[in-house]
Amino acid sequence: MAQTSGRLILWYVLAFFLILLAVQTFMAAPGAVTVTYSEFRRLVEHKGVDDLAITNGAVSGKLLPEGVEFLAQERQDDKFPEQVKKIFEKEPLFTTVKMEDKNLLDRLDQQGIKYRAVAERTWLTALLSWVLPMLLLVGIWVYFFRKIGGAGPGGLLSVGKSKARVYMEDEIKVTFKDVAGVEEAEEELKEIIEFLRNPAKFQALGGKIPKGVMLVGPPGTGKTLLARAVAGEAGVPFMSLTGSDFVEMFVGVGAARVRDLFAQAQEKAPCIIFIDELDALGKARGISPLSGHEERENTLNQLLSEMDGFDTRKGVIIMAATNRPEILDPALIRPGRFDRHILVDRPSLKGREDILRIHARDVKLGPDVNLGTLAARTPGMVGSDLANIVNEAALLAARRDQTVVTMADFEEAIDRVVAGLEKRNRMMNPKEKEIVAYHETGHALVAEALPLVDPVHRVSIIPRGIGALGYTMQLPTEDRYLMTKSELEERMAVMLGGRVAEELHLGEVSTGAQNDLYRATGIARSMVREYGMSEKLGPLTFERERRPLFLESILPPSSKDYSEATAQEIDREVAGLVDKAYRRAREILASQRDTLERVARVLLDQEVLEGDELRRLLNEKIAEKG
Numbered sequence: 001m002a003q004t005s006g007r008l009i010l011w012y013v014l015a016f017f018l019i020l021l022a023v024q025t026f027m028a029a030p031g032a033v034t035v036t037y038s039e040f041r042r043l044v045e046h047k048g049v050d051d052l053a054i055t056n057g058a059v060s061g062k063l064l065p066e067g068v069e070f071l072a073q074e075r076q077d078d079k080f081p082e083q084v085k086k087i088f089e090k091e092p093l094f095t096t097v098k099m100e101d102k103n104l105l106d107r108l109d110q111q112g113i114k115y116r117a118v119a120e121r122t123w124l125t126a127l128l129s130w131v132l133p134m135l136l137l138v139g140i141w142v143y144f145f146r147k148i149g150g151a152g153p154g155g156l157l158s159v160g161k162s163k164a165r166v167y168m169e170d171e172i173k174v175t176f177k178d179v180a181g182v183e184e185a186e187e188e189l190k191e192i193i194e195f196l197r198n199p200a201k202f203q204a205l206g207g208k209i210p211k212g213v214m215l216v217g218p219p220g221t222g223k224t225l226l227a228r229a230v231a232g233e234a235g236v237p238f239m240s241l242t243g244s245d246f247v248e249m250f251v252g253v254g255a256a257r258v259r260d261l262f263a264q265a266q267e268k269a270p271c272i273i274f275i276d277e278l279d280a281l282g283k284a285r286g287i288s289p290l291s292g293h294e295e296r297e298n299t300l301n302q303l304l305s306e307m308d309g310f311d312t313r314k315g316v317i318i319m320a321a322t323n324r325p326e327i328l329d330p331a332l333i334r335p336g337r338f339d340r341h342i343l344v345d346r347p348s349l350k351g352r353e354d355i356l357r358i359h360a361r362d363v364k365l366g367p368d369v370n371l372g373t374l375a376a377r378t379p380g381m382v383g384s385d386l387a388n389i390v391n392e393a394a395l396l397a398a399r400r401d402q403t404v405v406t407m408a409d410f411e412e413a414i415d416r417v418v419a420g421l422e423k424r425n426r427m428m429n430p431k432e433k434e435i436v437a438y439h440e441t442g443h444a445l446v447a448e449a450l451p452l453v454d455p456v457h458r459v460s461i462i463p464r465g466i467g468a469l470g471y472t473m474q475l476p477t478e479d480r481y482l483m484t485k486s487e488l489e490e491r492m493a494v495m496l497g498g499r500v501a502e503e504l505h506l507g508e509v510s511t512g513a514q515n516d517l518y519r520a521t522g523i524a525r526s527m528v529r530e531y532g533m534s535e536k537l538g539p540l541t542f543e544r545e546r547r548p549l550f551l552e553s554i555l556p557p558s559s560k561d562y563s564e565a566t567a568q569e570i571d572r573e574v575a576g577l578v579d580k581a582y583r584r585a586r587e588i589l590a591s592q593r594d595t596l597e598r599v600a601r602v603l604l605d606q607e608v609l610e611g612d613e614l615r616r617l618l619n620e621k622i623a624e625k626g
């Protein structure tokens with residue numbers, strides 16, 4: 001919008017010039033034949049003119065037919081009379097620049113030519129020659145100042161005004177109908193919508209509403225879209241800012257913007273304040289104290305204090321989005337700030353199909369197009385990738401002059417988008433996908449087989465971020481502070497289950513288990529060194545109390561306070577624990593090879609298995625046996 005107003009001004013200036021031009025030509029008697037002064041004098045001699053208007057600088061008047069004829073002769077231009085006839089409907093006019101000419105009036109009198117004097121500066125000419133250029137200058141001046149300010153309407157002149165005014169939207173057309181594949185997030189946001197629709201009623205019923213809601217998820221999964229959809233569903237104004245907007249060149253501007261934004265929100269309540277790309281603004285303070293991030297920190301501090309002083313009951317919800325929650329300042333996620341986190345994850349197979357359907361709404365699809373098949377071909381892709389594919393396919397079809405978009409167009413579009421993504425390392429090839437499916441099934445089956453570990457909540461082979469190709473999520477059934485030795489051992493077995501499953505299925509292992517091994521070894525080491533859980537070494541701890549982090553870099557690393565022999569013993573014990581867990585996992589999985597195959601196949605197909613589904617699959621098997 002800042003741009004639009006700039007362009008608008010440009011149009012004004014242009015229009016102004018045009019009007020000026022029109023007025024000027026009008027003032028100069030449009031279509032008057034310009035004659036030289038000598039021509040004029042001869043015209044007077046031949047009585048070729050009449051009804052003169054004389055000003056300080058010019059003489060103009062009627063050009064009589066005799067005058068036209070005379071000029072044609074004088075100029076040796078046969079076509080002159082015809083031209084004059086074309087231009088003038090009635091009597092032709094002429095004008096000439098006046099020269100010093102003492103006897104002019106006498107001669108006019110002699111010839112009997114009528115003349116009158118005209119005051120040169122009428123109010124109109126004064127207006128044109130003074131006021132308009134002034135206005136023009138002011139216009140240009142304002143225009144450039146806005147450009148310099150570069151900060152929306154007002155620019156430099158109203159630096160502290162919030163950009164949020166620019167991005168305020170009263171009516172958002174986006175609703176949950178335009179979002180797919182993130183049903184869980186939608187479900188969590190429903191409460192917020194309910195609240196925004198009728199804050200008073202919601203509160204009367206005793207509903208407690210979070211102040212800040214943070215949407216967390218990889219880029220392109222629809223966080224911004226979801227935030228807008230919440231406003232659309234609730235029918236409230238949407239004020240949005242992008243984190244990087246705050247990084248301003250003038251000191252204090254960012255903080256002023258935040259203040260202004262919150263003040264506006266109070267007026268507009270119920271409404272949503274949305275801060276996109278919060279990480280740009282909310283990077284942990286003090287990470288790089290030397291590189292002049294003061295302005296950002298001031299802004300962040302202002303945001304924090306505004307959030308603290310904010311009364312949610314008025315009906316203002318503060319939403320934010322980020323794909324890098326790990327770098328956020330811890331103060332931002334404290335209770336009373338962005339304490340509600342909603343995961344906007346990569347879509348599943350079904351989700352991808354739904355997203356494709358949404359974006360294909362306005363596209364004419366050929367009869368052969370199967371969105372389900374397309375969804376199966378795009379594991380790991382996010383909403384923006386899929387939107388991109390539909391768009392790309394439509395463009396391809398248009399380029400080929402087709403009337404509908406065919407499956408072939410989609411296939412080619414996918415290839416193009418995939419090529420782009422592969423560069424960014426976000427796609428798995430089918431072989432990798434298979435390995436990951438077996439790996440994750442391994443974790444899940446071991447977890448289900450062991451009594452002391454948390455039940456499986458979800459298994460997924462949709463890649464998430466760098467490093468994690470899939471995940472098996474276990475949900476603790478209760479909060480835990482203490483863990484027994486058996487529980488820790490079972491946990492390690494679950495971690496190693498992934499690697500075991502790979503071994504059983506492929507006869508070899510991949511690099512995918514690296515993180516599992518790391519974590520399992522970590523547990524084993526803690527068991528031996530910290531918790532005194534090794535039978536051989538007995539109830540001893542070999543871990544010094546951890547020093548504060550900042551001392552770590554100053555003091556030399558602590559030397560071991562146990563013997564070399566003990567160190568070897570520790571290593572052996574750690575290895576023994578890991579090995580025991582490994583054999584346990586192998587026993588479990590080897591005894592249910594067919595279940596492993598079956599579940600892995602389903603997972604490969606669906607990409608996501610909820611805990612209940614998994615247990616149903618397992619029970620089926622048991623029922624068959626029994």
Ligand code: ADP
Binds near residue numbers: 182222383385
């Ligand atoms: P993010 O903010 O998470 O990076 P955006 O909301 O900006 O992602 O998504 C960019 C575009 O991709 C959206 O405008 C929409 O067209 C498409 N898109 C992304 N996620 C979805 C989704 N879940 N459902 C439908 N379209 C989506």
Ligand code: MG
Binds near residue numbers: 223224321
């Ligand atoms: Mg976004």
Ligand code: ZN
Binds near residue numbers: 439443495498513
């Ligand atoms: Zn694993």
